[in-house]
Amino acid sequence: MKQYHPAMPHGPIQEVFEDVFFVTGTMKNEFFGSMWQFSRNMTIVRENGALTIINSVRLKEEALAELDTLGKVTHVVRIGDMHGVDDPFYVDRYGATFWAMPGMRVQEGLTVDKKLKEGGELPFGNASFFEFKTVARPEGIIRIDREGGIMIACDSLQNWIEPxxxxxxxxxxxxxxxxxxxxxxxxxxxxxxSQPKPEDFVRLKQIPFEHALCGHGYPLKGDAQEEYHRTIAQFFNV
Structure with a gap:
């Protein structure tokens, strides 16, 4: 029997925009020689009853039952190379189509069914994909063309205001x-x-958006583009 990463403490499923849901959970990992415990987020997008999980976070049974009332989990999407520990659980539980970027280190036993690339297919409509092209580890952002533009990011964009x-x-x-x-x-x-270069952020700054749902931190609703442009300028002077 397969062993999956255990369900860890998490918050409720929140509908942050119409048909876009957000859950904050827990991660433990080693960084810089010591163990850290911090929060991480999953985004769920619903279209015509089909659910797409992005930045998977395993839910406990009661929350899984609630998830099932929202629709059918049909797709699991990996947009960050440093995440993915809970992808096998959802792919196996729901027989979901697994999406990932070329070169990603996917979990053992997983097969990439669909490759994510700029200009390519996505699991739901009215969306586009941005790829960081200068990085050592694959990373992307999905932009949903709703509410003035919603960016779904993994590790690149964050909004950790406080612990x-x-x-x-x-x-x-x-x-x-x-x-x-x-x-x-x-x-x-x-x-x-990942050591991204400034030219990735020059391209990123050309994409209009109002909101950001990231792999770490709170949802950033309203004026997100302006806020991130200030941060990018501080880091990369572009």
Missing amino acids: DQFFDEDTVPTMEKMNFFKKAGLGLAWLHE
């Missing part, structure tokens, strides 16, 4: 010291691992 209930007390001081907590921030561990 939440899913952090442990040992991790918070370390992350505070390293300046992880910033509105409309860029992922510091992602920057370290």
Whole structure:
């Protein structure tokens, strides 16, 4: 019998925009030589009764039952190379189509059914895909053409304003010291691992959007583009 990553503490399923849902959960991992516990987010997009899971976070049974009332999980999408531990659980449980970018280190036993690429197919309509082209580890952003533009990001764009209930007390001081907590921030561990070049952000700045749902932090609703442009200028002077 397959062993899946266990369900860890998480919050409720929230409908943050019509047919777009958001869940905050927990992750433990080793970074820079020590164990960290912090929050991570899953986004769920519904179209015609089909659910697409992006940045998967395994839910507990009661929440899975609630998920099933929203629609049928049909697609699981991997947009960040540093996430994905819960992808096998959802793919196997629902027989879902698995999407990932070429070159991603997918979990053992998973087969990529559909490849994500700019200008290519996506699991739902009125959406487009942005690919970071200069990075060491594959990373992308899905833009949904609703509400003035909703960016669904993984580690590249973050909005960790403050620590939440899913952090442990040992991790918070370390992350505070390293300046992880910033509105409309860029992922510091992602920057370290992937080493993106300024030209990716020059392209990113051409995409209009109003909101951002990221793999870490709170939903950023309204004026998200302006906020991220300020951050990008601070990091890359573009």
